[in-house]
Amino acid sequence: MQLTIPCRHYQAGTCRSCQWLEVPYVRQLEQKSTHLAQQLQGSAQQNLHWLPPFPSALQHFRNKAKMVVSGSVERPILGILTDPNDGQSAVDLCDCPLYPPSFFAVFQVLKDFIARAGLVPYNIAKQKGELKYILLTESRISGRLMLRFVLRSENKLPLIQREFAQLRAKLPQLAVVSLNIQPQHAAVLEGEKEIFLTEEQQLEEDFNHIPLFIRPQGFFQTNPLVAQHLYATAQNWVLELNSQQPITHLWDLFCGSGGFGLHCAAALQKQQSVQLTGIEISPAAIVCAGLSAQRLGLSDVSFRSLDAAAFALEQTDKPDMVIVNPPRRGIGQELAEFLAQLRPHFILYSSCNAVSMAKDLAYLRDYQMAKIQLFDMFPHTAHYEVLTLLVLRSA
Template sequence: MSEPVTPCRYFNEDRCRSCTLLATPYDIQLSNKQARAEEVLSASEWLPPVASAEFGFRNKAKIIVAGTTDEPTLGIITNGMGQDLRDCLLYDSAITRAHGPLTEFITRAGLIPYSIPDRTGELKSIIVTANPAGQLMVRFVLRTKDQIPTIASNLGWLANEIPMEVGSVNLLPTHVALPEGETEIHLFGDEVLDMSLGPLELKLRPQGFFQTNTEITRVLYATAAAWADEIDPTSIWDLYCGVGGFAKAMALSSRIVTGVELSEQAVIAAGGPPMFLAGDAGQWAREQDIVPDLLVVNPPRRGIGDMAEWIRDSTIETVLYSSCNLESAARDMEIMGFTAQRAQLFDMFPHTTHVECLIFMTR
């Protein structure tokens, strides 16, 4: 039995299978995710899942560069070779349109693509983020500083070709499977990209984190704010707050809202103290003399770790948990001794098995 033909030629030609579920109709993908979520996490009420656009939803692209200076490929690496994906259907249209000028930029600037098999060359990847207005942050991930001058001297040309608001270089000197290194060098435009969602003012610095599906993120924040309004807490902690989306969505003049995030860059983008603090969320929480009316956590995939035990032993009554890994969320909830009163799936990552889920927990 032949595999269904999809809208993606790369998938059909077996040149990219990153979208593992692409051959499955989207409504079936969503119902399967919902069924799996309900199986993993028990909740008194599961709301209907929030569907994404099927294509054009990704606001960020990590574009692996391979090939040669004169004929670079922009996409992924398969079997040690570069596979061009300039027509990938997942990306925001501003990112798709940028592929052509970025390809020409590599040649104009004489950039040498990094060869994974040989461990030679300079340009490893280009990370491009699009904001809701179609403006771009462009980051060149290099092995060394050697080609920074030629990148800097050609960025004016690139800015005339694409709506680039932020341009920078990231240094990743070692041969490791990481998206970026610790050192970021600002070269062009502002130092932050405006990621505001309507009245919700959000800023993103080059090394900060923002959810990859802008429209689903908009609904996620609005839903969290509506659930918070139902209990109308006076004080809220937003731990692992990133650029402050949940905290800002829930902030009212009558509330004391504090966001804590390990990434100093994210905290700077969020607006800094007094509302946002840089530090280890678990350690900060343990140092406080009081607890909030509502605790919001949006941890990495591994979950909140030993903070679950701290919550169990505290007097916190209500937790809003945003999870990209329901297995770790369910484990944390069991340790905390909490019950999921309500949960909802937000399909942040169509055509994959990944999910984002918002869970309203009480003791």
Template sequence: MQCSYFDAGLCRSCTLLDTPYAEQLTSKQARVEELLDAHSPEWLSPIASPEQGFRNKAKMVVGGTAAAPTLGILDGRGEGVDIRGCALHLAPIHDALPVLARFITLTGLQPYDVPSRRGDLKYVLVTANAEGELLVRFVVRSEDVVSRLRRHLAALQETLPNAVVVTANLLPEHKAVTEGEREIVLTSRDRLTMTLAGMRLELRPQSFFQTNTPVADQLYTQARTWVDELGPASVWDLYCGVGGFALACAAPGRAVLGVETSVDAVLSARATARREGLDDVRFEAGDATEAALQAQPGEHPDVVIVNPPRRGIGETLARWLDASGVQHVVYSSCNPVTLVRDLEWMPGFRMRRARALDMFPHTTHLEVVTLLERVDSPATDRPRVRMP
């Protein structure tokens, strides 16, 4: 893929862009196979990504001035670099960014200047669904400027009618995060419907969603295939986000529980389950490890799915899984290094299958999903899981 920003040295986020894509995928597969070599899984063929036009979300730092805003990244001096033409984004996002830049000028919101710590607007976050509808979030420092967004909202919707959800996110602190805790919804709609693996998932503003829709579709389909082959009566989806794995693995008579720290994500997941009439699928807000530790002694699901952040599931949860009666674990990892570390605390399981998915093309990162099965012999008289 050719990129003028990369060629000019303005953006180097895609560190592997000068490597042919086929070589990128081959190298990633070789690296993850080397990392997991001691576990000797059956490797399924890797899942490739489109080389461009795959990102359903843009996280754009706002720089420059209100009269001439930049949307993109910051350089080493903390000044804005405009990359609104980035080819990784879906077409509706690509088309929306110039409109949003003009809207910033219309509102007179001053972009946040990192060196001086002055200004109103820090980020513009844009998510697109398959229908081209947009969720637009303006990350601002103070509620004082929200009235300006409200005042000009009709003008934005007239020039960008597919912006069906528009919010203001409050982030007053000067720190290296993208969003704050408080969200103010400015439109009548408060969620976007995202299609993934045949499911229509409800996405609220602060909910996590995989940014590479084509590859994520394959990820959830793979997990569903493995779980359906096992035919479990009960499944836990820990770190469930908006419920993708839990909802994908729902089946008649199968009790499914999703656990996620984000209340917004849990509300999104519950809305999807309610709309689809999935009475056997439940979602709870809480810490994944704490949820496992609070289970009654001997109670366990047949299958646990984990999809943790890059830090992995950690020793406590890994050891709990190893000591439990859980028979299979589907572990989806965006960091194979922490996956290998977590497996050291789970000697009661062996890796049966694995598949690499190139969720992050043109970078060194990738996703790997694995199916673990128990090889020791836990007590057989433990009762099946009782849903909390």
């Protein structure tokens, strides 16, 4: 078996999360490009500029690990369950080659902490235990970490607090630590309640000299190198457009922590005044976006925690450009049709699902696709990110 990267879990047949690990990487990019082109066959592609796919590192590219906790409190297993129904068929993935090498040593310390704090792993079959997941995120600029324990209840909080000082002594790179309370017996990753054990509540990151922040319950891309180039590409495209027709009013819908809007507004502000409105349903992500705007000194910026579609449908003013970065379901017919009627000069569409994006583009008939590029955010899988620029034909 010839693998793109060495992985003992794939070779043993115990983990198949990377479905394409036996596919040469050049072939992976070709297959993704072909899939993207197939989705867009019904779209207007006259004079469409296809840029070459932006590749990813093949290993150690993830900044986040989501580990199911199983096994026993004395010998916890951090990884995945191959059969969630029995709660015991676990695979330890602490040495997964997708994670930074530094994560392995961190996980060993966390296993010891689990035992010391008496955090009994949650058994799905028996519906007993406390600790469901460990979520670990690294800042690539500083190496500092955000650690979250997803628990069924607050019962173990006193024991965690008792052992916490020793944990921080062993892992001084821990910047943000929290407990997330998820009481449901359901396939739900996290609950609404977050209990912080540290004074800091967000992890600082930096893409292209734009400060960004990662906070519990806020979305952030898991492949920093590729995400950095994705945002830089959007910024460059917007600056090129601005040289032809000034862009002074931006909407950033489904904005997350503000990566797209902040990159564009910060660059435009050097040339003229610009108004940015960012909309995201997650309050945690909006807090992060606001911190970034403040750090950048952007004045005419508003980030609001709202449903993006509901916000847009209530507006009467017309921005020069709308940026959309929706979840896998896309922006949907209602919002797509509204944007078609609103007729902003430009729409910048970033998608993690080309199938739903193609459906949305079908409602934007008055727009010409001008540029498109695939970003391989998820190597060794069929998933990818795509960025496309739409220009109103009359513009």
